[in-house]
Amino acid sequence: MLAFVAGAAAADDGLARVRARGALRWGGDLQGGEPYVFLDPAGGDRLVGFEVEIADGLARRLGVRAEFVQNDWQNLVPSLERGDFDVILNGFEVTAARRGRVAFTRPYYRFVETLVVRRADVDVHGLGDLRGERVGTLSGSLARDVVGAAAGVETVLYEGVEEPYLDLEQGRLRGVVLDNVIAERYGLVRPTLRLAATVGEGEYALALRPADASLLAALDRALDELRDSGELRGILERWKLWDARQEAPGVTSLAPAAGPATHLGPAQVVLFLRAAIATVTISALAMLLAVAGGLLLSVVRRLGGGVARAATTAYVELFRGTPVLLQLYVLYYGLAPVLTLDAYTAAVLGLGLNYAAYEAELYRAGLEAVPVGQTEAALALGMSRLQALRRIVLPQALRVALPGVANDFIALLKDSSLVSVITVVELTKQMTITAVDVRSWVGPGVLCAALYLALSYPLSRLARRLERRLAPA
Amino acid sequence: MTVVEARGIATRRGDVDVLRGVDLSVARGEVVAIVGPSGGGKTTLLRALNYLTPFDAGEVVIAGQRLHPGLRERGDAAQLRAVRTRVGMVFQSFHLFPHLSALANVTAAPQYVLGIGAAEAEARARGLLGRVGLADRVDAMPHALSGGQQQRVAIARALAMEPVVLLLDEPTSALDPRLTGEVLSVIADLAAGGQTMVLVTHEIDFARRVAHRVVVMAAGRIVESGAPGDVLDRPRTAETRAFLGLD
Numbered sequence: 001m002l003a004f005v006a007g008a009a010a011a012d013d014g015l016a017r018v019r020a021r022g023a024l025r026w027g028g029d030l031q032g033g034e035p036y037v038f039l040d041p042a043g044g045d046r047l048v049g050f051e052v053e054i055a056d057g058l059a060r061r062l063g064v065r066a067e068f069v070q071n072d073w074q075n076l077v078p079s080l081e082r083g084d085f086d087v088i089l090n091g092f093e094v095t096a097a098r099r100g101r102v103a104f105t106r107p108y109y110r111f112v113e114t115l116v117v118r119r120a121d122v123d124v125h126g127l128g129d130l131r132g133e134r135v136g137t138l139s140g141s142l143a144r145d146v147v148g149a150a151a152g153v154e155t156v157l158y159e160g161v162e163e164p165y166l167d168l169e170q171g172r173l174r175g176v177v178l179d180n181v182i183a184e185r186y187g188l189v190r191p192t193l194r195l196a197a198t199v200g201e202g203e204y205a206l207a208l209r210p211a212d213a214s215l216l217a218a219l220d221r222a223l224d225e226l227r228d229s230g231e232l233r234g235i236l237e238r239w240k241l242w243d244a245r246q247e248a249p250g251v252t253s254l255a256p257a258a259g260p261a262t263h264l265g266p267a268q269v270v271l272f273l274r275a276a277i278a279t280v281t282i283s284a285l286a287m288l289l290a291v292a293g294g295l296l297l298s299v300v301r302r303l304g305g306g307v308a309r310a311a312t313t314a315y316v317e318l319f320r321g322t323p324v325l326l327q328l329y330v331l332y333y334g335l336a337p338v339l340t341l342d343a344y345t346a347a348v349l350g351l352g353l354n355y356a357a358y359e360a361e362l363y364r365a366g367l368e369a370v371p372v373g374q375t376e377a378a379l380a381l382g383m384s385r386l387q388a389l390r391r392i393v394l395p396q397a398l399r400v401a402l403p404g405v406a407n408d409f410i411a412l413l414k415d416s417s418l419v420s421v422i423t424v425v426e427l428t429k430q431m432t433i434t435a436v437d438v439r440s441w442v443g444p445g446v447l448c449a450a451l452y453l454a455l456s457y458p459l460s461r462l463a464r465r466l467e468r469r470l471a472p473a
Numbered sequence: 474m475t476v477v478e479a480r481g482i483a484t485r486r487g488d489v490d491v492l493r494g495v496d497l498s499v500a501r502g503e504v505v506a507i508v509g510p511s512g513g514g515k516t517t518l519l520r521a522l523n524y525l526t527p528f529d530a531g532e533v534v535i536a537g538q539r540l541h542p543g544l545r546e547r548g549d550a551a552q553l554r555a556v557r558t559r560v561g562m563v564f565q566s567f568h569l570f571p572h573l574s575a576l577a578n579v580t581a582a583p584q585y586v587l588g589i590g591a592a593e594a595e596a597r598a599r600g601l602l603g604r605v606g607l608a609d610r611v612d613a614m615p616h617a618l619s620g621g622q623q624q625r626v627a628i629a630r631a632l633a634m635e636p637v638v639l640l641l642d643e644p645t646s647a648l649d650p651r652l653t654g655e656v657l658s659v660i661a662d663l664a665a666g667g668q669t670m671v672l673v674t675h676e677i678d679f680a681r682r683v684a685h686r687v688v689v690m691a692a693g694r695i696v697e698s699g700a701p702g703d704v705l706d707r708p709r710t711a712e713t714r715a716f717l718g719l720d
Contacts, residue, residue, distance in 0.1 A: 376568065377570070382554050387585050392581075
């Protein structure tokens with residue numbers, strides 16, 4: 001024992017660091033929800049979940065306390081490498097690909113990957129029956145590798161565990177592949193859904209920086225004690241996670257490996273270009289909608305009666321005063337029971353309706369900049385108020401507003417990254433996906449930034465030229 | 474034959490009585506010059522005739538329509554358009570449409586309001602621009618024209634609608650003396666051609682020369698009206714004498 005401690009201390013100071021601090025810092029994402037780690041529904045800011053209890057049990061055996069660190073699930077590995085916490089402990093699956101980057105402890109849970117489909121789809125018995133169909137799963141998960149490996153199946157990526165099953169019910173997906181722990185709690189509780197097949201299996205384990213060998217050894221011993229003492233079984237039973245699989249010996253992961261790290265090659269560049277096209281298409285269509293909507297709003301505001309004016313003001317305040325992210329959620333998930341939009345339509349609509357509010361304000365300022373004499377001259381010639389606006393005032397107002405429109409388009413181009421929350425893979429989402437695949441942020445990040453710049457730079461040049469041309473001489 | 478008949482026009486702005494019961498009748502072919510001290514209500518009266526400025530009492534019969542207090546731009550658009558289509562207006566500061574060429578300024582209303590074809594509207598506009606001495610400037614943008622040239626385009630723009638009466642609101646007040654002459658000579662030509670006009674002006678000599686009748690307004694009332702020789706040379710009221718600086 002003494003020899004071990006001395007040897008470990010010489011190789012690294014992981015365990016010593018944890019002990020010195022008096023806390024084992026573990027990273028996870030509360031968005032994963034019940035039963036992993038989540039806020040106590042009874043109130044307060046207490047965290048509960050089976051992983052909270054495992055973390056407490058392990059920390060106790062190391063003679064320290066456990067300290068949770070919230071982190072976006074997709075970015076647990078980069079944050080671990082940054083040193084934000086000592087271990088990842090959050091339904092983190094053991095895969096060959098990850099082994100190349102982190103060190104895994106012995107597993108604390110064995111699960112299967114389940115394919116859930118609608119009850120009405122009686123003839124679906126496996127991923128082989130879903131060629132050409134959309135199948136949902138979690139970004140960066142083992143389940144995603146399982147779906148990705150199935151020939152001809154279109155992968156649709158989500159950040160949360162509730163949304164894929166919602167979309168399955170709405171008919172936006174034909175199937176969802178996720179761990180049985182998630183499927184049992186979020187999918188199969190819906191009466192319209194059923195379990196179609198088991199399509200893979202795997203293990204949850206703690207992940208550490210490879211250099212922290214002493215901490216790894218200590219945690220493995222602590223895990224053995226937790227298991228041998230029956231405490232682990234108690235925890236799992238309390239959370240209704242205990243099943244026969246947990247008693248099986250062996251620690252070998254049967255999970256299909258994603259293979260060695262992908263390189264940032266031509267295939268990845270093609271994916272990026274495709275994502276860039278999605279970004280441009282969504283942004284351009286949304287901008288068209290925003291310009292048309294903004295024009296309509298500003299015209300109604302100017303020509304309409306009191307009610308119409310109040311309605312346009314309410315629209316502008318509502319859409320400017322709430323986050324576009326929330327609007328996208330409402331449009332895609334909130335409206336789904338009455339209006340099931342596909343993700344691209346919802347993306348264009350959401351961004352377009354939001355930016356219409358900004359455009360309306362821009363045009364209003366432009367309209368106010370046109371002297372009232374212009375309207376009077378047009379009316380005095382017998383033009384209608386609409387003709388005066390359309391033929392005389394609006395062309396002048398738009399000239400004033402044009403540089404602002406170009407600037408808004410640049411902003412929209414970047415805001416379009418938000419639509420990834422409703423499963424659209426655009427440039428930024430592609431970067432996070434590729435970053436996981438190639439296990440580095442650098443290459444994908446540079447490529448992503450380069451593409452955004454290639455799109456926005458000509459626009460900003462155009463905006464500046466317009467500003468110069470329209471500036472008073 | 475009477476083209477404009479205003480009766481008892483009165484209007485307040487805040488606590489000020491801008492017009493206090495004004496009657497004005499204009500016959501076809503007549504040129505009426507309205508003169509008087511600033512703030513006397515000249516421009517307000519002129520703008521009441523095509524209802525660009527609403528009034529509180531009285532009525533205006535013009536272009537076959539009866540204008541009365543309470544008309545609304547939105548609710549009574551058809552009636553107001555019927556008046557304005559037949560009544561031309563020239564503003565002190567021109568109000569040319571800056572995004573349109575001289576030619577397009579003149580063709581816009583005939584095309585959009587009267588539905589005249591582009592070719593015909595353009596031919597007429599070229600004729601009118603020639604008449605105001607701008608045949609060689611038809612494609613110029615307003616900002617490239619001098620003030621006098623801009624005002625002449627504005628006159629051509631109003632004439633393009635073949636108005637039964639042309640209202641001119643201090644058409645040379647924004648111009649320096651050198652440019653005033655070219656605009657006044659255009660207006661004199663129109664008068665000679667029989668165009669009915671109501672002209673608010675500070676150019677007393679021009680009024681004397683061109684107008685058939687001079688109307689003096691002060692403090693919201695018409696204080697004197699008659700032939701230019703009578704009103705300007707033998708004024709009967711103290712207000713007119715004060716305005717002309719004769720006392």
